[in-house]
Amino acid sequence: MKTLTNFSYHHxxxxxxxxxxxxxxxLLLDSGVNVRINDLKADKETPEVRELMKQGAEVITGGHPLSVLDQVDYLVKNPGIPYDNPIIAEAEKRNIPVVTEVELAGLLHEGPLVAVTGSNGKTTTTTLIHEMIKSDHQKVSLAGNIGHVSCExxxxxxxDETMVTELSSFQLLGTEKFRPDISVWLNLYEAHLDYHHSLENYHQAKAQITANQTPADTLVYNADDxxxxxxLPDVKAKLVPFSIHKKGEGAWSDETSIYFENERIMDKQDILLVGEQNLQNILAAVATVKVNGIRNEAIQDVLKTFAGVEHRLQFVTKKNDRLFYNDSKATNILATSYALKSFENPVILLAGGLDRGTEFDSLIPHLNGVKSLVVFGETADLLIETANKAGIQDVVKVETMNEAVQEAYKRSEEEDVILLSPACASWDQYRTFEERxxxxxxAVHKL
Structure with missing residues (x-):
């Protein structure tokens, strides 16, 4: 395994x-660097921590004393730790560089590097790019916020291996020299203001994905955002747009097909993923891999078979001409509204979950295609009120997911979509949205 070379920091x-x-x-220990670890809740008796200590790491737990910065000339932080943390604030006062492990990955990786960010769609797009490159029989690895630590x-x-990495604003904010060969910027909405404190700070963190790029690099960007x-005026990289509204440049689409520049890639009707959001993700992936020289046949093979990332508008199965989709990741109204816009067929919507004091009136304009609503969880009664306002006649309240699926199936007809898109967090009944x-x-497979 590779280690850091020409790394100028020692503690x-x-x-x-x-x-x-x-x-x-x-990685730092293997690279011969002196390492101190500070974690409030880490248990020194776990095998992982004991192994790091055995290799020479100093481990401090139970608190965050400022003395942990003594003799330190570099700080690698967990992406979730905010910058107003006293240790980080003090490190910046002392001019100690503060980075996330993504910075180390950029120093290590020697092949082509593709980095994907955006407020929505990162995981789907990153996975599509990875699968398209893989389908073309080229060496490729998947990394980042998608579950695989980049520096590992x-x-x-x-x-000769492309690394495709999904990056959050938290990770990007902790980069200094990180420079992708191709960066992909999907969209930019309001998010994570509790962490970044302002919309401008959040936007600037996302912009870090292209900050170090040169004219030899490429930025694939959403021309509709x-x-x-x-x-764009501050970007030095070559610009390659994608758009669902503007035609003829970069990756784009019309009523029947998707294209790259003036080259038709494939029929839209042959693409398994549904919805406008996924079409944007697809065009971003197509633009990225075409820049990377991937053949159309490899792109087509993936788009004809890729059913979606688990829990993100994921196609589950077709039973007796009913289509089942799992969108459990839709933990807010915006995500559910995107899901509902994805279907022209009548929808039976399964929704509900943790009550965070949210009003659901903003969902009403998106409920036009919903013929039946199956509700559960703490927000069930609120959603029933919303259904009444929207004029949905068929509403049923259930206790369990098994009941929800059974009731949805009873109410369905051929060509209906049965969609789990809860518009709520899962913690009232489930540990995670994945469990839900x-x-x-x-429950679908039990039918």
Whole structure:
């Protein structure tokens, strides 16, 4: 496995362990760097921590004393730790560089690097790019916020291997020299203001994905997103747009097909993924891999068979001409509204979950195609009120996911879509949205 070479720092503090901190600490130790780890809740008796200590890491738990910065000349932080944390604030006062492990990955990886960010659609787009490159029989690895720690993946990649990495604003904010060969900027909405404190800060964090690019690099960007377009005058990379509204440049679509520049790629009716949001993700992926020289046949093979990332408008199955979709990741009204816009067929919507005091009136304009509503969880009664306002006549309240699926199926006809898109977090009944989605899939297969 590769280690850091020409790394000019000697005493590094890793703030926060979890997967990314553990991987960063191991890489630094293997690279001959002195490592100090500070984690409030880490247990020194776990095998992972004991192994790091055995290799020479100093581990401080139970608090965050400012003394952990003594002799430190570099700080690698967990992406979730905000910058107003006292340790990070003090490190910046002392002019100690503060990065996330993504910065280390950029120093390690020697082959082509593709980085994907956006407020929505990152995982789907990153996965599509990875699968298209793989389908063309080229070496490729998947990394980043998608579940594989970037600096760990980069240790095993060669010069001829493309690394495709999904990056959040939290990760990007902790980069200094990180420079993708191709960066992909999907969209830019309001998000994570509790972390970034302002919309401008959030936007600037996202813009970091292209900050170090040169004219030899490429930015694939959403030409339909005004928030992204306003950053373009400062971008040095070659610009490649994608758009569902503007035709003829980059990746685009008309009523029947998708294209890259003046080249037709395939019929839209042959694409398994549905919805406007997914069409944007598809065009972003197509633009990226065409820049990378991937054949149309490889793109077509993926788009004809890719059913979606799990729990994100994921096609589950077709039973007796009913189509089942799992969108358990839709934990807010905006996500559910996107899901509902994806279907022309009548929809039976399964919704409900944790009550965060949200009003659902903003969902009403998107309920036109909903013929039946099956509700559950703490917000069930609120959603019933919303259905009444929207004029939905058929509404049923249930207790369990099995009941929800059975009731939805009873109310369905051929060509109907049965969609789990809860518009709420899952924590009233489930540990995670993934658990909720798995329960839905199991209930569908029991029918």
């Amino acid at each position: 590094v503090l890793v703030l926060g362990l979890a997967k990314s901190g553990t991987a960063a600490a191991q 993946v980069a240790r095993n990649t060669g010069e 005004e928030n992204i377009v306003k950053f 989605g798995h329960m839905f899939i199991q």
